[in-house]
Amino acid sequence: MRNIAIIGSGQAGLLAAHGLINAGYRVTLYSDRTADQWLNESRPTGTAARFHLSLEYERELGLNHWEKAAPKGEGVHLTFSPAKDNRLLTLAGRLKDYFLAIDLRLQSHRWMNDFAAKGGQIEIENVTVPRLDDIAAGHELTIVAAGRADLCNLFERDAARSVYDKPQRNLTMIVTTGGKMGFAGVPFLPVKFNFFAPFGEAFYVPYFHKDHGPTWNMLIEAKPGGPLDRFADCKSGDQAVEIYKQVIKEIIPWDYDWAKDMQLADPHGWLVGRFAPTVRNPVGRLPSGRIVAALGDTAMSLDPVGGQGANNGNKMARNLVESIVARKDRPFDAQWMTETFERFYARTGRITYTFNNILLEPITAAGKMLLMAQYGSDGRVRGSTGQQRIADAFIENFNDANGLTPAFLDGATARAAIKEKTGMSWPFAVVRGALGVARGQIRQKLGREPGHPVA
Numbered sequence: 001m002r003n004i005a006i007i008g009s010g011q012a013g014l015l016a017a018h019g020l021i022n023a024g025y026r027v028t029l030y031s032d033r034t035a036d037q038w039l040n041e042s043r044p045t046g047t048a049a050r051f052h053l054s055l056e057y058e059r060e061l062g063l064n065h066w067e068k069a070a071p072k073g074e075g076v077h078l079t080f081s082p083a084k085d086n087r088l089l090t091l092a093g094r095l096k097d098y099f100l101a102i103d104l105r106l107q108s109h110r111w112m113n114d115f116a117a118k119g120g121q122i123e124i125e126n127v128t129v130p131r132l133d134d135i136a137a138g139h140e141l142t143i144v145a146a147g148r149a150d151l152c153n154l155f156e157r158d159a160a161r162s163v164y165d166k167p168q169r170n171l172t173m174i175v176t177t178g179g180k181m182g183f184a185g186v187p188f189l190p191v192k193f194n195f196f197a198p199f200g201e202a203f204y205v206p207y208f209h210k211d212h213g214p215t216w217n218m219l220i221e222a223k224p225g226g227p228l229d230r231f232a233d234c235k236s237g238d239q240a241v242e243i244y245k246q247v248i249k250e251i252i253p254w255d256y257d258w259a260k261d262m263q264l265a266d267p268h269g270w271l272v273g274r275f276a277p278t279v280r281n282p283v284g285r286l287p288s289g290r291i292v293a294a295l296g297d298t299a300m301s302l303d304p305v306g307g308q309g310a311n312n313g314n315k316m317a318r319n320l321v322e323s324i325v326a327r328k329d330r331p332f333d334a335q336w337m338t339e340t341f342e343r344f345y346a347r348t349g350r351i352t353y354t355f356n357n358i359l360l361e362p363i364t365a366a367g368k369m370l371l372m373a374q375y376g377s378d379g380r381v382r383g384s385t386g387q388q389r390i391a392d393a394f395i396e397n398f399n400d401a402n403g404l405t406p407a408f409l410d411g412a413t414a415r416a417a418i419k420e421k422t423g424m425s426w427p428f429a430v431v432r433g434a435l436g437v438a439r440g441q442i443r444q445k446l447g448r449e450p451g452h453p454v455a
């Protein structure tokens with residue numbers, strides 16, 4: 001039986017651990033915290049909303065314990081504002097299959113215990129580089145799934161692929177109770193996005209909290225120095241909640257009634273930070289010359305704006321497990337590690353990273369066309385209109401970025417997509433949307449609500 005070590009008990013490490021133990025490997029998981037410490041003393045490392053393709057892998061591994069109880073995100077409701085106090089347009093798109101965001105602390109706690117129950121070995125220690133060298137000496141393959149913690153620096157930044165060399169947003173995440181599970185006028189449970197072109201994004205994700213169950217995971221993606229960028233000095237989660245409510249009152253007043261009674265779900269349920277989205281070389285070399293393989297955020301860290309990091313790590317874990325099984329008895333050498341990652345990158349990693357980065361940048365001309373052409377769909381009758389099919393394709397792209405990403409990058413592809421989805425000639429669809437948007441602008445100038453469909 002081949003023996004494999006995995007460093008890190010986040011979702012990527014644990015998915016690989018389960019995939020491998022289910023396939024008959026001897027697996028040792030090294031974690032800097034126990035299952036109980038995950039549950040009671042840790043912060044969630046992110047929101048980690050996962051879409052159908054990722055959830056399917058978790059189902060296959062028998063890890064979908066919260067499927068019945070967790071709130072099912074059915075789509076997206078997005079408001080695009082080119083400036084404060086100007087809601088230019090909305091997009092309401094539905095997924096074919098729901099997404100789930102499970103508290104990572106609850107998840108790691110349960111998945112570690114499940115792993116031990118299957119006979120997996122767990123060592124609790126904060127693995128240093130010299131210790132990693134020992135571990136690599138004792139295992140045929142050592143996988144580092146330590147997130148963005150220090151060990152990720154063993155893996156060289158891939159300068160050609162890493163578009164950014166500094167953080168693009170200052171991030172805030174808080175888990176809150178007290179918000180109704182839904183929005184007036186939106187006939188499904190969405191992730192609610194507010195995009196402000198000049199200063200960043202605020203979005204709210206239906207979430208399953210470890211103690212409170214259905215709750216909201218509230219994020220801010222602040223462009224540095226802008227009016228969303230107020231959380232850097234927060235000393236507590238309660239303070240972050242109060243500032244978030246103030247932000248909503250001032251900048252997103254249409255959501256204030258919904259948000260005003262929110263409270264922090266638990267003292268650890270919040271994060272403030274920043275990091276540069278990075279793609280790394282998947283092979284890490286230790287001082288001895290031994291090699292280790294990167295997985296999850298250690299290999300690729302994506303800005304949370306597109307909710308892609310955990311999905312990406314999930315797909316990467318599946319690819320790695322498949323590649324290990326296919327390797328049979330041959331050595332896990334550097335060439336195999338590189339080819340394994342490249343297969344994943346070509347299938348999904350590259351396009352996911354591209355899509356995620358599109359959301360950090362000013363909207364492309366092709367993207368504007370798509371947003372205009374979808375405008376007018378009302379989200380109520382699934383697939384009832386051509387415009388709705390574009391809105392649905394937008395949120396489906398979070399499940400599989402191979403769908404609509406190319407259309408965001410290229411005018412001809414966008415025009416073809418509009419024609420295919422709406423059944424109309426693209427100028428007609430765009431002009432029709434633009435007229436609707438213009439009506440919304442006039443209403444706002446007259447001091448009225450913009451009157452967007454599904455407002």
Ligand SMILES: Cc1cc2nc3c(=O)[nH]c(=O)nc-3n(C[C@H](O)[C@H](O)[C@H](O)COP(=O)(O)OP(=O)(O)OC[C@H]3O[C@@H](n4cnc5c(N)ncnc54)[C@H](O)[C@@H]3O)c2cc1C
Pocket residue numbers: 007008009010011012013030031032033045046047048049050101104125126127128145146147148149150151171172173205219271295296297298304306307308309310311312313
């Ligand atoms: C604010 C925010 C919101 C997000 N929202 C989403 C979203 O909606 N959808 C989505 O798909 N992604 C999202 N992400 C990204 C997602 O949370 C991460 O991609 C994912 O959790 C990373 O999982 P991981 O297992 O690779 O790393 P981690 O979750 O960081 O886990 C690694 C674990 O390894 C352990 N470890 C680290 N170093 C050592 C060591 N030396 N020795 C032993 N153990 C060690 C620690 O316990 C650590 O927790 C978000 C991220 C953030 C920050």
